[in-house]
Amino acid sequence: MAADPRGGQAPRTAAAERLPLEAAGTGAARPAVALRDARLDYGGRTVWSGLDLEVQPGEFVAVLGANGSGKTSLLHVLLGLTRLTSGRAEVGGEPVTRGSRRIGYIPQQRLFPPETPLRGRDLVRQGLDGHRWGPGLRPGRTRQRVDELLERVEAAHVADEPVGLLSGGEQQRLRAAQALASSPDVLLCDEPLLSLDLKHQQGISDLIAAQARRGTAVLFVTHEINPIIHHVDRVLYLANGRHSVGAPDDVLRSEVLSSLYGRPVEVVRVGGRVLVAGGEDAHHIEEGAL
Numbered sequence: 001m002a003a004d005p006r007g008g009q010a011p012r013t014a015a016a017e018r019l020p021l022e023a024a025g026t027g028a029a030r031p032a033v034a035l036r037d038a039r040l041d042y043g044g045r046t047v048w049s050g051l052d053l054e055v056q057p058g059e060f061v062a063v064l065g066a067n068g069s070g071k072t073s074l075l076h077v078l079l080g081l082t083r084l085t086s087g088r089a090e091v092g093g094e095p096v097t098r099g100s101r102r103i104g105y106i107p108q109q110r111l112f113p114p115e116t117p118l119r120g121r122d123l124v125r126q127g128l129d130g131h132r133w134g135p136g137l138r139p140g141r142t143r144q145r146v147d148e149l150l151e152r153v154e155a156a157h158v159a160d161e162p163v164g165l166l167s168g169g170e171q172q173r174l175r176a177a178q179a180l181a182s183s184p185d186v187l188l189c190d191e192p193l194l195s196l197d198l199k200h201q202q203g204i205s206d207l208i209a210a211q212a213r214r215g216t217a218v219l220f221v222t223h224e225i226n227p228i229i230h231h232v233d234r235v236l237y238l239a240n241g242r243h244s245v246g247a248p249d250d251v252l253r254s255e256v257l258s259s260l261y262g263r264p265v266e267v268v269r270v271g272g273r274v275l276v277a278g279g280e281d282a283h284h285i286e287e288g289a290l
């Protein structure tokens with residue numbers, strides 16, 4: 001159920017205005033990502049249903065919600081790893097397919113085993129290989145592009161280190177560089193700021209926002225919206241099988257979240273930060289940690 005029935009379509013945001021949106025030959029706008037009356041059940045349990053969402057090229061959408069509300073599952077649907085129970089999921093106007101070259105993905109953090117036979121630069125290069133940047137790129141150009149990406153995530157110093165020996169934050173920055181390598185049409189990020197210190201949280205979120213300004217549609221799963229709130233065009237909030245979509249100021253409100261959770265939830269803004277207090281069992285939305 002959409003708590004905010006206005007929410008499914010992209011509003012006229014700055015993102016929506018900078019976009020060259022045309023389906024080839026039709027003159028019609030084509031969203032980068034679309035979910036149409038989407039429903040996902042696992043066993044007999046509905047994770048979410050009635051989900052209508054269009055994300056336009058260049059739009060930055062934060063996906064928020066409690067543990068188990070189906071945020072990662074939503075990304076898995078768009079990656080073609082999980083099938084909808086009903087409804088449709090499209091990327092670039094086509095039904096989702098597994099292994100789509102249109103999509104960059106920063107998965108929820110898993111540490112590489114220490115013995116992983118990859119250096120930092122190998123991991124980033126995997127984002128180029130086999131893509132439009134890949135086969136056509138001369139070896140010297142590939143190396144140059146990998147070096148640029150390593151610089152952008154401040155990971156040049158670990159380029160030749162085995163990834164399994166790097167810190168969680170260093171691994172996460174390399175994953176971000178890998179996902180950005182192909183300049184994808186759609187970037188799916190699953191808690192990409194985990195393990196990062198404040199400086200690198202800002203660096204990676206700025207990098208992702210810069211990619212959005214180049215026309216990439218971003219879906220950014222997070223429990224903590226404050227580090228990215230200035231980049232966010234819309235929020236998709238999932239809770240209890242329900243959802244609300246809209247501008248941050250329209251969704252992150254006491255009435256909307258109380259309605260989603262079915263109990264009093266208070267949202268306050270202090271010094272530009274959004275703080276949410278949701279009662280004793282709402283540990284996932286403690287103050288400052290949506």
Ligand SMILES: Nc1ncnc2c1ncn2[C@@H]1O[C@H](COP(=O)(O)OP(=O)(O)OP(=O)(O)O)[C@@H](O)[C@H]1O
Pocket residue numbers: 042043047065066067068069070071072073074
């Ligand atoms: N393949 C699966 N089979 C059955 N149930 C699953 C499967 N994948 C996820 N689930 C369940 O679906 C629900 C949603 O999981 P999901 O990982 O999408 O939530 P989430 O919002 O990303 O959670 P978190 O914030 O903890 O990462 C959870 O209850 C989870 O146990």
